[in-house]
Amino acid sequence: xxxxxxxxxxxxxxxxxxxxxxxxxxxxxxxxxxxxxxxxxxxxxxxxxxxxxxxxxxxxxxxxxxxxxxxxxxxxxxxxxxxxxxxxxxxxxxxxxxxxxxxxxxxxxxxxxxxxxxxxxxxxxxxxxxxxxxxxxxxxxxxxxxxxxxxxxxxxxxxxxxxxxxxxxxxxxxxxxxxxxxxxxxxxxxxxxxxxxxxxxxxxxxxxxxxxxxxxxxxxxxxxxxxxxxxxxxxxxxxxxxxxxxxxxxxxxxxxxxxxxxxxxxxxxxxxxxxxxxxxxxxxxxxxxxxxxxxxxxxxxxxxxxxxxxxxxxxxxxx
Numbered sequence: 001x002x003x004x005x006x007x008x009x010x011x012x013x014x015x016x017x018x019x020x021x022x023x024x025x026x027x028x029x030x031x032x033x034x035x036x037x038x039x040x041x042x043x044x045x046x047x048x049x050x051x052x053x054x055x056x057x058x059x060x061x062x063x064x065x066x067x068x069x070x071x072x073x074x075x076x077x078x079x080x081x082x083x084x085x086x087x088x089x090x091x092x093x094x095x096x097x098x099x100x101x102x103x104x105x106x107x108x109x110x111x112x113x114x115x116x117x118x119x120x121x122x123x124x125x126x127x128x129x130x131x132x133x134x135x136x137x138x139x140x141x142x143x144x145x146x147x148x149x150x151x152x153x154x155x156x157x158x159x160x161x162x163x164x165x166x167x168x169x170x171x172x173x174x175x176x177x178x179x180x181x182x183x184x185x186x187x188x189x190x191x192x193x194x195x196x197x198x199x200x201x202x203x204x205x206x207x208x209x210x211x212x213x214x215x216x217x218x219x220x221x222x223x224x225x226x227x228x229x230x231x232x233x234x235x236x237x238x239x240x241x242x243x244x245x246x247x248x249x250x251x252x253x254x255x256x257x258x259x260x261x262x263x264x265x266x267x268x269x270x271x272x273x274x275x276x277x278x279x280x281x282x283x284x285x286x287x288x289x290x291x292x293x294x295x296x297x298x299x300x301x302x303x304x305x306x307x308x309x310x311x312x313x314x315x316x317x318x319x
Contacts, residue, residue, distance in 0.1 A: 003089035004298050004317075006046050006053040011306065013047065013299040016055070021093045022068075028076050028094055028103070029068035032319035035088045036061040036116035039145055039305045039315075040213035044240035047302055059088035063106065063115040064319070067091075081106040083115045088298065090319050101267035107279060113316055114278055114285040117150070121274040121283055122267065124150040127209075128158060129270075130262040131235045135159035137206035140196055140227055142220045144172040144184075146288070146314060147237060148211035152181055153283050154274075155209070164199065166192045166223075168216070169310045179284055196227045204229030210236050217241035225251040233258055289314035 001020045006013055023029050038061065046053045066080040076082070076096060085102040086092035096103045101122060106115045128151065133139060137160045141152050144167040152165055162182040167173050170186060177184040183199060185192050196205055208228045212220035217238045224234045225248055233256040236245075247257075263270075277283045290313045293301040301315050 001090040002295060003055055003087065004058045004295075005055045006049075006058060008050060008052045010050055011047055011303065013302045015296065015298060020091050023070045023093055025070040025072040026095050027070045028066050028073055028096060030062065030064045030082055030084050030086070030092050030094060031067045032062050032064040032090055032092065033112040034063050034116050034319065035059050035317045037088075037301060037305060037315045037317065038120065039309070040147060040238070040240065043302070043306055044214045044242070047306060055087060055089075057087065060085045061116040061119045062086045062088070062092060063112040076103075076105075081108070081112070081115075083118045085119050088295075088317055090295070097268075099266040099268050101271035104268070104271050104275065107275075109279050110275065113289060116316065117146075117278060117283065117285045117288070117314070118271060118275060120146055121150055121154070121278060122271040123147075123261070124154040125274045125277070126261045126263055126265070126267075126270050127151060127235065127237055128154045129265070130258060130260070131155075131207055131209060132233050132256070132258065133158045133160060133207050136161045138162055138164070138200055140164045140166065140205040140208045140224075141181075141211060142166045142192075142208065142224060143211035143213070143238065144169075144176045145211065145213070147213075148209075149176065149179060149288055149313070150283060151209055151211055151237070152176060153179055154277065156180055157277070157282060164196060164205070166220075171310050172313065175287065175313065179287060193223050193226045200229070204232060206232050208232070208234050210234065211238050213238040213240050215242060218243060218245060221245045222248075225255075228255055230254050232256070236260070285314070289316060291315045293317050295319050
């Protein structure tokens with residue numbers, strides 16, 4: 001079988017041929033159909049590093065069919081369609097667990113490509129639960145990559161009065177409006193802080209969710225502090241900014257800062273809710289997919305996301 005690896009060297013994505021893994025009594029094996037590249041973590045925490053990265057963390061969104069089942073496994077059979085939180089590979093071995101959501105059965109209504117969005121969609125639901133969003137709020141979401149787009153779609157289910165999104169790439173701004181943003185702000189064409197202030201009559205947003213990872217996340221976190229109203233909330237989701245984030249005490253007085261996920265609901269339960277949103281069309285994964293690559297072109301897929309972020313969003317690898 002083949003799997004994606006990243007040996008030493010910036011952007012050094014390769015394929016490695018290894019033995020197909022066998023299952024023990026408590027495991028299942030999944031034959032991959034599709035994997036999804038998560039630009040934030042997979043580029044800024046893997047691709048750009050000079051050092052080698054363990055193959056075990058090269059990816060975490062895989063869908064496929066169970067092709068081997070251990071003697072002690074219950075609830076899974078050969079032929080079942082599943083999502084697995086697993087790296088880019090032709091075959092992966094997983095140990096199913098009722099609570100951690102790392103293996104989830106897919107209904108026939110959710111195709112393999114849509115299913116690859118489930119790990120990030122599950123996080124989006126958990127992040128939204130943790131944000132404190134209330135019906136009638138004005139919400140600003142900074143960044144419209146995969147995470148930001150999913151947050152925008154999920155947060156609409158909490159009945160905010162309006163959702164404003166910000167990105168510096170025209171393609172992402174257009175897709176954000178297409179997928180349901182009330183206002184999409186192109187940060188290359190207008191000052192997003194001034195625009196948010198103007199559209200809230202100078203008050204600021206009730207909730208600002210920062211989904212801008214990588215180097216640009218330093219600036220976006222500072223902008224979030226200027227966009228949020230008094231007694232409002234900033235939720236920080238983005239990671240891998242490569243340097244400390246600026247936190248101004250004078251700007252954060254009488255405001256809240258939430259970091260990541262604060263809910264203790266079992267991950268499997270959250271995944272079930274996220275899967276329902278994909279199934280019923282609240283999360284429109286089909287419109288988020290921009291490219292599909294054969295696994296033999298894995299390096300080209302990663303390079304595309306790094307070199308031309310303005311042209312790509314959901315990039316799938318087909319196995």
